[in-house]
Amino acid sequence: MRVAMLGQKGIPARSGGVERHVEELATRLVAKGHEVIVYCRKNYTGKTQKTMRGVELRYLPSIPTKHLDAITHTLLATIDILFRQVDVVHYHGIGPSTLLVLIRILKPRTPIIVTFHTQDYFHQKWGFLARWYLRFGEYIACRFPHKTIVISRLLKQHVWCTYQGTAEHIPYGAETHRVVAAQAIRSDGLQRGNYILAVGRLVRHKGFHTLIEAYTMVKTNKKLVIVGDSAFTDDYVHELHERAHGNSNILFLGQKTGRALNALYSNAYLIVHPSEAEGMSHVLLEALGHGKTVLASDIPEQREALEHLGFFFRNKSVTDCAAKLKFLLTHPELVGKKRNEAHTLVTTKYNWDMIVRKTVATYTDA
Secondary structure (H helix, E strand, O other): OEEEEEOOOOOOOOOOOHHHHHHHHHHHHHHHOOOOOOOOOOOOOOOOOEEOOEEEEEOOOOOOOOOOHHHHHHHHHHHHHOOOOOOEEEOOOOOOHHHHHHHHHHHHOEEEEEEEOHHHHHHOOOOOHHHHHHHHHHHHHHHHHEEEEOOHHHHHHHHHHOOOOOOEEEOOOOOOOOOOOHHHHHHHOOOOOOEEEEEOOOHHHHHHHHHHHHHOOOOOOOOOEEEOOOOOOOOHHHHHHHOOOOOOOOOEEEOOHHHHHHHHHHHHEEEEEOOOOOOOOHHHHHOOOOOOOOEEOOOHHHHHHHHHHEEEOOOOOHHHHHHHHHHOOOHHHOOOOOOOHHEEEEEEEOOHHHHHHHHHHHHHHO
C-alpha cells in the first residue's frame, strides 16, 4: 500500500505532537512493508534528508506566516498528489482537511483519511476568521473523507453529537523508556530530581503563564525547567520571560529532541502540563512512558489520557496549581510510586503495534 501524508509540518519531528505521531506512524508503516510519502515544510525541516527510515520525504514551499504556513503547503501537496499514484491520502488536522475536496473531485477513487487531532479553534492564538475557517475544516474533516480518525473518545463523541458521524478511535502511541543517566542533563546545570519539567510549544493555550505564576508562589529549591519554542508566538514567549524575570530557578531550555529530551523526562522530579486545550497530549504519553507522575490541568482530555495516574488542578487556576505543586513537592512518596502502573497503561492502551494495525485496517476499509 502506498500512502501519502500531508497537513503536518514534516519529519524528523522537531516539536509538536502531530509531527511526532506522523513520524512514528509513517516509519512503522514502512517497517510493515508499506510505502509512505510524508510532505514536509522547508521552513520546519530544512531540505537535507530525502528519506527517513524508509519514508520518502517530499519538500514543498509555503508562505511562512501564522495564518498561511499550513494551508499553502497543504495546497501544494494536494496538487502534487493529483499527479502521483497513491493508494491512500491521509490528511492530518482539521485546517488542512479543507483541501481534501480537490482529491474527492479529481481523484474520486482514491481513499481519503483524516486524523482529527484537536479542536484548533479553541487555541487562543487564532482570531475570528481563522477560527471560523477551522470550524469549517472540522465540518469537512467529519463529513467528506472516506474515514475519519479521532485520537480521543471525547472527539469521537463530539463527531457523533455534532455531525451524527462515525469516527475510528485510534489514540497516539507511546513507548516505555529506560532511565537515562543524569550526566546527560548536567550541561544545563541540572541534577536528577532537582527540577520540575514542562514541555510544549510556547503558545498561550498551553498554559505556561499559569505554571510560572503558580511556581513563584511555592517555596522550593527545585528548579522549573521549560522546554519548547515559539510557534509564531514571539510576543507570548517574551511575556513568559518577563514573568520569570529575576527568578534564576526558572530555566528556558528551548527546543530539545531525542536523547536530550528523554534525559530531561527521565530525571525530572515531576512533569507539569498546564494546557488549557488539547486533543491528546504527546507530553502526557512521554511522561507515562518514562514512568513519571504528572500534574495536569483538569480538562477532560487530560483526564482521559492519564486515567487514575495523574494529579489535577483546576484549569487556569493559579492558586490551585500552586497548592497542588506544594502538596506534591512535600509528598515525594506519592510522586515516585506510580512508575509500574504508568508503564502498564502505555503498553496496553497506547501500544504502537495495535495503533498501526488499526490504522492499516482503516485504510483497507476506506
